[in-house]
Amino acid sequence: MKERVEVLISAADVDKRVAQMAEEIGRDYAGKEIFMICILKGSVIFMSELAKKLNHEVTFNFMKVSSYGNSTESCGRIKIDMDLDEHIKGKDVLIIEDIVDTGRTLKHLKDLLSLREPASLKLCTLLDKPDRRVADVEADYTGFVIPDDFVVGYGLDYAQRYRNLDYIGVLRFDEE
Numbered sequence: 226m227k228e229r230v231e232v233l234i235s236a237a238d239v240d241k242r243v244a245q246m247a248e249e250i251g252r253d254y255a256g257k258e259i260f261m262i263c264i265l266k267g268s269v270i271f272m273s274e275l276a277k278k279l280n281h282e283v284t285f286n287f288m289k290v291s292s293y294g295n296s297t298e299s300c301g302r303i304k305i306d307m308d309l310d311e312h313i314k315g316k317d318v319l320i321i322e323d324i325v326d327t328g329r330t331l332k333h334l335k336d337l338l339s340l341r342e343p344a345s346l347k348l349c350t351l352l353d354k355p356d357r358r359v360a361d362v363e364a365d366y367t368g369f370v371i372p373d374d375f376v377v378g379y380g381l382d383y384a385q386r387y388r389n390l391d392y393i394g395v396l397r398f399d400e401e
């Protein structure tokens with residue numbers, strides 16, 4: 226089987242949309258410092274690009290979560306591999322995700338972080354695959370709604386590869 230990546234969203238379109246999202250977020254958080262939480266590793270590029278376009282005070286924070294299992298599909302349970310190193314009580318927290326698929330990751334994170342009493346807690350995702358939603362969760366900011374395909378690029382990987390593509394592509398497998 227040979228892998229190839231088909232362009233789904235061009236670099237120019239991603240860049241334009243991220244700029245629009247930064248503008249909207251900047252307006253909503255006027256006068257507030259945003260405690261951004263990047264969900265490693267897939268959201269690194271998205272958070273960096275979004276933050277660069279935000280004319281706003283932000284802090285960078287990181288969490289790593291994993292779902293049990295090893296396929297391209299996440300299963301039910303979520304494990305915190307790396308937690309925040311700061312308290313979020315009273316802070317305006319914005320979770321930055323690369324993609325919402327079943328929604329289990331975001332639902333779990335949202336429930337967990339709400340218990341820590343932030344002043345506000347919102348979700349921002351670059352991509353959304355609503356067809357596969359299982360958990361009752363919706364992002365406050367969504368870049369693109371996409372069909373149920375496995376995508377890579379702009380931080381998203383397949384076996385740790387393709388994260389550095391500047392566009393979003395669909396991974397295809399061809400018979401050799």
Ligand code: 5GP
Pocket residue numbers: 267299322323324325326327328329330331374375376377381382383
């Ligand atoms: P959820 O808990 O919403 O099912 O899964 C979210 C996580 O699954 C994402 O943060 C990402 O790591 C992974 N994921 C879901 N769909 C895709 C996809 O199309 N491509 C890649 N590379 N990862 C995905």
